[in-house]
Amino acid sequence: MPSSKFDADNTIAIFSFPLPSLTNYSLLANLATIISHIYPRVIIFTGNFIKHLPLIIDDLRLSNKKNIQIYDFKYKLFSRDNPTSLLTRFFVYIKIQASFIVAVLKLHSKFRTALFFIGIPHMLPSLIFLRLLGKKIILY
Amino acid sequence: MNILDFSLITAIKLADVVITEIIDPAFEDPTKLKHARTRLPIALRFIDIERFKKLKTINERKYDIGFIGRLEPEKGLHEFIRAIRILNAKGYNPHVLIAGGGSLINIAENFLNKINATVLSYIPHNQMPDLYNEVKILVLPSKKEGVPTVLVEALACGVIPVVSKVGGMPWLIQKANAGIMLDELYYKSIYNALEYLLNLKPEELEDISQKSRKFIEDYFAINKAIRRYSVLRKILI
Numbered sequence: 592m593p594s595s596k597f598d599a600d601n602t603i604a605i606f607s608f609p610l611p612s613l614t615n616y617s618l619l620a621n622l623a624t625i626i627s628h629i630y631p632r633v634i635i636f637t638g639n640f641i642k643h644l645p646l647i648i649d650d651l652r653l654s655n656k657k658n659i660q661i662y663d664f665k666y667k668l669f670s671r672d673n674p675t676s677l678l679t680r681f682f683v684y685i686k687i688q689a690s691f692i693v694a695v696l697k698l699h700s701k702f703r704t705a706l707f708f709i710g711i712p713h714m715l716p717s718l719i720f721l722r723l724l725g726k727k728i729i730l731y
Numbered sequence: 732m733n734i735l736d737f738s739l740i741t742a743i744k745l746a747d748v749v750i751t752e753i754i755d756p757a758f759e760d761p762t763k764l765k766h767a768r769t770r771l772p773i774a775l776r777f778i779d780i781e782r783f784k785k786l787k788t789i790n791e792r793k794y795d796i797g798f799i800g801r802l803e804p805e806k807g808l809h810e811f812i813r814a815i816r817i818l819n820a821k822g823y824n825p826h827v828l829i830a831g832g833g834s835l836i837n838i839a840e841n842f843l844n845k846i847n848a849t850v851l852s853y854i855p856h857n858q859m860p861d862l863y864n865e866v867k868i869l870v871l872p873s874k875k876e877g878v879p880t881v882l883v884e885a886l887a888c889g890v891i892p893v894v895s896k897v898g899g900m901p902w903l904i905q906k907a908n909a910g911i912m913l914d915e916l917y918y919k920s921i922y923n924a925l926e927y928l929l930n931l932k933p934e935e936l937e938d939i940s941q942k943s944r945k946f947i948e949d950y951f952a953i954n955k956a957i958r959r960y961s962v963l964r965k966i967l968i
Contacts, residue, residue, distance in 0.1 A: 614880070621776045628957045629964055649857060651895070653779060653953050704967055707746075712738035722745050729766075729968045730746040731774055 595700070602632040602702040606717060608710025609638030609667035609687060615709045616643040620650035622708060622731070627655040634660045634702060636694050638687055639667040662698065665691035691717045699724055706731065735768050736762075747967065750774040752878045763889065771963070775878060775899075777956035778887050779946060785889035785944045786864040789936040795825035796851070796925060797866035797890070799881050800873075802833030807872030809835075809915060812842050814844075814921035819846055823929055828866060830854055860898045863888035867936065868928055874914055876900055886945040889940035894926045909939045909945035 604624060607619045619637065626633050640663045651659075667686050669675045695717050705721050706729040707714055722728055732740075740762060743749055749767035752774040753759045763770060798811050808829075815827055827848040829839045841946060843850045854862055863869075869885045871894045878899035882892060886903070892910035894900040904912045913923040928936065949955070 618776070618880070625777060625953070625956045625960050628953075629960055646856075649779070649782070653777075707742065711742050712735040715738040715742055718742050718745060728746045728748075729963065729967070730742060730749045731751075 599701055599703045603630045604634045604702040604705045605708055606714055607637040607708040608713045610710050611668050611670035617647050617650050620647045623659055624651055624654035627658040630656055632657055634662055636662045638664050662694050695720055739900045740766055753899045758898055769871055773959040773962055777953040778883050778951040780887055780948055780952050783860050783884050789867050792867045792934045793865040794828040795867050797828040797869045799830045802831050802839055803837040805874045810872050810918040811870055811922055813918035817922045818925060863890055868891050883951055886943040889944045891939045907943055909942035932957035
């Protein structure tokens with residue numbers, strides 16, 4: 592078996608939309624911890640994960656850290672009480688959508704299974720694209 | 732139907748597997764039940780049972796009753812406050828903790844001035860195990876929930892739960908055989924449950940507390956979560 596196919600079969604991608612609440616990052620860390628003991632490689636696609644890492648590091652304490660890779664595109668949605676204009680929010684939303692699509696285009700050959708976690712309705716374009724590429728899709 | 736509902740339904744239809752933390756289908760989101768090709772109730776998270784553990788007996792704890800979580804209308808804070816008011820009117824005067832932030836923080840603080848209560852607006856997560864270990868009874872009268880992290884963490888610390896019959900909470904309470912599930916989300920139901928628990932002997936409360944802890948060890952330890960999730964790899968081959 593070619594090694595790239597072997598790697599893809601043993602890799603799972605977790606897609607999580609970067610919603611503002613810290614709780615979401617904590618839940619993502621919890622899920623990644625469990626999955627990192629089942630799959631040899633876990634790639635997390637989200638925004639602002641690295642920035643939140645110091646706050647959720649305890650949630651990753653029991654993870655198999657060497658199995659986790661993070662594709663972080665440094666954007667997240669603004670919280671509802673953030674005084675940002677509607678136009679700025681719209682642009683950030685578009686940037687996040689574009690980041691997901693770019694990430695999928697770049698890395699889809701590295702995994703066979705994609706798990707969609709938080710903010711599923713916002714990630715439908717990526718999900719459809721992955722489905723067309725024949726990936727196995729799991730929803731949380 | 733708005734665009735996000737439409738997107739969600741489309742995503743569910745396209746997925747090979749939908750995993751969920753709601754074990755009992757009776758409490759599952761109807762959209763998932765209707766559209767999922769394969770529904771796998773395996774998605775209970777894990778809890779770090781070494782960090783979240785029982786450090787004190789129920790009798791040693793400072794707060795008789797706690798409400799911990801977002802202070803928002805859908806969390807049932809109004810119903811909780813009304814139930815506590817009745818308890819006070821009947822002379823119980825429990826020491827109450829309200830912990831969390833949200834749009835109803837002012838209501839919680841006004842309440843603080845009238846009764847024996849403590850309000851904490853922000854608690855760092857690393858201090859939560861100590862906080863849970865100061866609470867005897869936790870009330871979660873939410874109108875909508877999945878499996879709330881606060882409930883799982885509190886049970887791990889031996890807190891006695893009183894919860895509404897929504898989402899994943901009924902399964903937890905039945906399986907743990909600990910605490911009380913409210914038949915209806917009504918302040919009198921909360922009052923009745925709290926009055927019942929406040930009248931139990933300390934050793935009876937301690938027994939419930941230990942059952943809470945045991946349940947978490949049995950279902951939420953990381954090795955249990957890994958075993959549950961392992962099914963995914965097998966069915967997706």
